[in-house]
Amino acid sequence: MSCSSGTCGCSSNVETLDVVLIGGGIMSATLAAFLRELEPSWKIALFERLDRPAAESSDAWNNAGTGHAALCELNYTPENADGTIDTSKALKINASFEVSKQFWSSLVEAGKLGAPGSFLQRTPHMSFVRGEENVTYLRKRHAALTQNHLFAAMQYSEDPATIAQWIPLVMEGRDPKEKIAATYFPEGTDVNFGALTRTFLDNVAKTAGTALHYRHEVRGLHKTKDGGWKLKVRDLSSGECRAVKTRFVFLGAGGGALPLLQKSGVAEGKGFGGFPVSGQWLRCKNPDLIARHGAKVYGKASVGTPPMSVPHLDTRVIDGKKALLFGPYAGFSTKYLKQGSLLDLPLSIKPDNLWPMVKAGLDNVPLTQYLIGQVLQSWETRVAALKEYFPNARAEDWELAIAGQRVQVIKKDPKKGGILQFGTEVICSADGSLAALLGASPGASTSVPIMLDVLKGCFLDKGAPQAAAWKEKLAKLIPSYGQALEKDAALAARVQDWTGKTLGIR
Numbered sequence: 001m002s003c004s005s006g007t008c009g010c011s012s013n014v015e016t017l018d019v020v021l022i023g024g025g026i027m028s029a030t031l032a033a034f035l036r037e038l039e040p041s042w043k044i045a046l047f048e049r050l051d052r053p054a055a056e057s058s059d060a061w062n063n064a065g066t067g068h069a070a071l072c073e074l075n076y077t078p079e080n081a082d083g084t085i086d087t088s089k090a091l092k093i094n095a096s097f098e099v100s101k102q103f104w105s106s107l108v109e110a111g112k113l114g115a116p117g118s119f120l121q122r123t124p125h126m127s128f129v130r131g132e133e134n135v136t137y138l139r140k141r142h143a144a145l146t147q148n149h150l151f152a153a154m155q156y157s158e159d160p161a162t163i164a165q166w167i168p169l170v171m172e173g174r175d176p177k178e179k180i181a182a183t184y185f186p187e188g189t190d191v192n193f194g195a196l197t198r199t200f201l202d203n204v205a206k207t208a209g210t211a212l213h214y215r216h217e218v219r220g221l222h223k224t225k226d227g228g229w230k231l232k233v234r235d236l237s238s239g240e241c242r243a244v245k246t247r248f249v250f251l252g253a254g255g256g257a258l259p260l261l262q263k264s265g266v267a268e269g270k271g272f273g274g275f276p277v278s279g280q281w282l283r284c285k286n287p288d289l290i291a292r293h294g295a296k297v298y299g300k301a302s303v304g305t306p307p308m309s310v311p312h313l314d315t316r317v318i319d320g321k322k323a324l325l326f327g328p329y330a331g332f333s334t335k336y337l338k339q340g341s342l343l344d345l346p347l348s349i350k351p352d353n354l355w356p357m358v359k360a361g362l363d364n365v366p367l368t369q370y371l372i373g374q375v376l377q378s379w380e381t382r383v384a385a386l387k388e389y390f391p392n393a394r395a396e397d398w399e400l401a402i403a404g405q406r407v408q409v410i411k412k413d414p415k416k417g418g419i420l421q422f423g424t425e426v427i428c429s430a431d432g433s434l435a436a437l438l439g440a441s442p443g444a445s446t447s448v449p450i451m452l453d454v455l456k457g458c459f460l461d462k463g464a465p466q467a468a469a470w471k472e473k474l475a476k477l478i479p480s481y482g483q484a485l486e487k488d489a490a491l492a493a494r495v496q497d498w499t500g501k502t503l504g505i506r
């Protein structure tokens with residue numbers, strides 16, 4: 001049987017699989033790990049266009065490695081018009097990260113994820129603000145959040161001496177008259193999502209029936225009469241093309257997921273577009289400074305700037321080595337992947353998403369202007385931004401590094417025509433044979449609950465015969481499965497004690 005186009009020299013033998021995962025980042029790796037627990041006998045293949053896993057957004061240097069739990073990110077706690085703080089998003093994100101930690105803990109205990117220190121480090125999470133108005137906001141945020149047990153351990157201070165103990169680099173050289181405040185949460189995390197991806201994949205590769213194919217790009221897919229999918233895959237080393245059949249396909253291709261979703265033609269994918277945002281960091285070269293900082297310190301984004309532009313001074317631990325980065329500085333490129341093509345954005349414009357993309361573009365002109373302004377920033381302007389957090393910073397101690405590419409979701413909106421959103425969107429086809437993941441935030445930290453959404457949307461809610469058995473296994477892997485940790489203090493305490501000790505955070 002030849003592939004759908006018949007023009008690429010596909011071999012005549014079509015392999016038939018249970019699951020195909022497109023993309024070798026944290027999302028596909030997490031889904032692979034779940035499916036190996038749930039269905040050890042299924043035949044699973046993963047196709048990745050690059051020569052190794054986690055070389056795009058999931059690579060440690062391409063993202064900030066923050067275990068997003070809303071402990072320090074001020075954009076998750078907006079201020080209401082009446083001056084109160086909306087904590088609903090923060091509670092949800094915190095509980096979601098706890099779900100990720102439980103899955104990782106179960107696999108660590110089962111010897112399937114190596115030593116937790118190879119991918120996760122305890123790193124205090126802090127918010128740091130300047131100026132009367134921001135100090136008032138942070139004080140109210142702390143008071144609102146600590147009413148919930150998940151945030152009870154958060155400390156607050158306006159005292160320069162206390163803050164200097166937490167973050168000396170941020171306080172040295174600072175005007176003592178400046179009004180400042182900070183919160184401190186000791187059990188925050190720095191996660192190397194690249195290492196985690198590789199560990200997941202190394203482990204699943206040991207199971208018979210799993211095949212990982214690098215330098216293999218999925219070029220097209222179409223629905224088959226039997227309800228499955230036929231994919232056209234190009235081996236980028238040999239140039240050969242082959243066809244693969246599967247019952248279920250996951251488009252975990254990061255920025256490459258939107259073009260594949262469009263090729264699939266599923267109705268649920270119509271009207272979606274993507275808005276790419278690139279990023280850059282300042283990376284510290286001075287080992288003495290790196291050694292003197294030990295926290296993730298998030299500030300407040302300037303009014304009108306996108307959430308991903310929140311500046312932070314971050315301790316990282318990458319491949320056993322401590323590092324320090326500041327940023328991100330946002331930017332604009334028409335690529336959907338760091339190693340993508342400048343034609344990605346123009347080629348993704350289709351009749352069904354043209355209006356949503358135009359509308360979202362028109363409604364977000366200030367964002368585009370902001371991003372272009374960021375791209376044109378001089379080195380001196382970047383260092384000046386760093387000095388707001390680290391007053392004694394010297395330009396020669398830092399170098400510029402390119403971060404990963406994010407593709408924000410543009411979707412149809414009945415009122416506005418099209419909207420730009422900063423979260424993630426799981427798209428499941430009506431028959432449950434295809435799932436796609438669009439968007440970037442809170443990202444890798446919530447990869448486990450996001451993949452639970454995929455399992456729910458494509459299998460559990462579709463009356464899959466294995467649903468009852470899967471739920472039982474999921475409840476063993478994730479003790480809080482199906483329960484809201486933000487509402488159950490006793491359960492949260494039990495679970496956090498276990499994950500904290502297993503992952504070396506407590």
Ligand SMILES: Cc1cc2nc3c(=O)[nH]c(=O)nc-3n(C[C@H](O)[C@H](O)[C@H](O)COP(=O)(O)OP(=O)(O)OC[C@H]3O[C@@H](n4cnc5c(N)ncnc54)[C@H](O)[C@@H]3O)c2cc1C
Nearest residue numbers: 023025026027049056057058064066218254256443444445
């Ligand atoms: C600057 C920045 C900072 C971030 N900071 C954080 C953070 O602090 N904490 C956090 O939790 N998250 C963060 N994120 C988000 C996080 O990095 C992403 O949500 C996550 O890595 C996405 O994983 P993924 O597997 O979906 O995509 P990726 O890691 O991008 O993997 C997708 C893979 O698919 C491959 N691919 C694409 N098209 C094809 C195709 N046609 N065929 C085969 N393979 C294909 C790509 O080569 C790539 O390897 C950040 C992201 C960025 C860009």
